[in-house]
Amino acid sequence: MPSPASSETSMESGRDTESATVPGPILLLGAPGVGKGTQAKELVKLWNIPQISTGDLLRGNVARGTNLGKTAKEIMARGELVPDSLVDEMVAARLLEPDTARGYILDGFPRTLGQAHWLDGRLAAQIESLPVVAVSIQVNYNQLLRRITGRRNCPVCQTIYNVYMRPPQREGFCDVEGAELVQRADDTEEVFKERMRAYEALTRPVVEHYRVLGRFAEVDGDKPIAEIAAGIVSTVERLRKAA
C-alpha cells in the first residue's frame, strides 16, 4: 500500500536514485503546448513512475489501426476531443498495469468534467490509492503557438524538439537517433486554434474542479525545463503534505 509522500526527496537525490517519495496519481493540466509531455518525461526520470499520455495512447491506436484508432483518427485531426467513454475505457485498461502501483503521471487526461468525475470515482473506489494532486502549467498564448507549430518529434526515441527554441544540432534530424524528425498532423496553426477552443470550453472547467478540491497548484511554464520540473516536484510534495 502506498504511504504518504515524504519530504526527503530533493531534485539531486531524485536524479541519482529512485525518489523516496511515493508520488501517487499526479495530473498534469494545461493548454496544448504548455509542455505537459516534456515535463511528464522529466518526472518519470525523477520518480520512476509511468507517464500515461492519452494523446500517445490514442496515436498508438491510430497507428495500429484498432477500432478505437479508426474512430479517433478524424476527431484528432480536427483538434476535437475523442468521446469520454472511449478515453475512460482506454485509461482504465492502462491503470490496471502493475507499473502504476506507486503512482503515475496523467498527461492530457482528464480533459472534460465527465472524465474528471470518472477518474475521481475510480480513485475513490480504490481504498489503497492516494488522492490525485493536479498541477497546471501556465504559458501565454503566443508562446504556445510557437511551441506547437515549432514542435518536432523523433519517431524512434520520442525526444521532443522545437525548431525555434530547442532545435536539433542537425536541422530536421534527431541528435540521439539520427532519425528524421516528424511533425504531428495536429500541430498546425489552424488545428491549434481548434484545440485551444476545445481547451477553453471543456478543459478549463477541469482546472476549476481541482482548484475547488484544494489539491491543485499552478506552475510557471515559461522557464528552463529543469526549473519547471523542480517546481512541479516541490509543488506535489507540498500538496501531498497538505492532503
Ligand code: AMP
Ligand atoms: P495531446 O497529445 O494530449 O495533445 O492529444 C492529441 C489529441 O488527442 C487531442 O487533440 C484530442 O483529439 C485527443 N485526446 C487526447 N487526450 C484526450 C482526452 N483526455 N479526451 C479526449 N480526447 C483526447
